[in-house]
Amino acid sequence: MNYVTFLIDFIIHIDKHLAEIIQSYGLLTYAILFLIIFVETGVVVMPLLPGDSLIFVAGAFAAQGLLNVAVLWLILVAAAIIGDSVNYWIGNSFGKVILRKKVIKEEYLEKTNKFYERHGGKTIIFARFVPIVRTIAPFVAGLGKMNYSRFLAYNVIGGLAWVTLFLFAGFFFGAIPIIKNNLSTVIFIIIFISILPPIIEYVREKRRKN
Secondary structure: OOHHHHHHHHHHOHHHHHHHHHHHHOOHHHHHHHHHHHHHHHOOOOOOOOOHHHHHHHHHHHHOOOOOHHHHHHHHHHHHHHHHHHHHHHHHHHHHHHHHOOOOOHHHHHHHHHHHHHHHHHHHHHHHHOOOHHHHHHHHHHHOOOOHHHHHHHHHHHHHHHHHHHHHHHHHHOOOHHHHOOHHHHHHHHHHHHHHHHHHHHHHHHHHHO
């Protein structure tokens, strides 16, 4: 199984994979979850790692007593905020080199730039809820030399809102039998909802051009 195939399988069946991780690694699960969220938000070339669905499923497992929700909240908020800050400094220090080497897909940059055109600095908050854009946005903020204090304020607000929403949605709804027994379907719904804004924007852009 190659990397892309494994990643797709991990995202689609994240409930099964997370259950295996908890069973195999116990307390180290918290470190693994921290690392995944940190890399997804902090490493500009890794925008396809799971975010929303992973946090939701972790909350659902916490509702079942397999993880501690307070510890989860602390480490995931920390991972989200630290990750965005690292990504900002990558953009600030090495952004032009990375762009010259075309490490990031042009379409990802265009999509992120459109968010900045529409929302300005608040893009850092809104981008948290849009896959791919949330990984590219802090990089672009650093590349564009956004004032770090301003960036950090948006970063903290966005990180808190993102983790709190999905973690506690999973915690409070994940124990409901119909959701607990259909977690795979719920994951698909979360993924679909999270990619809906870019799809809508793409359709609008096509209509404008026509």
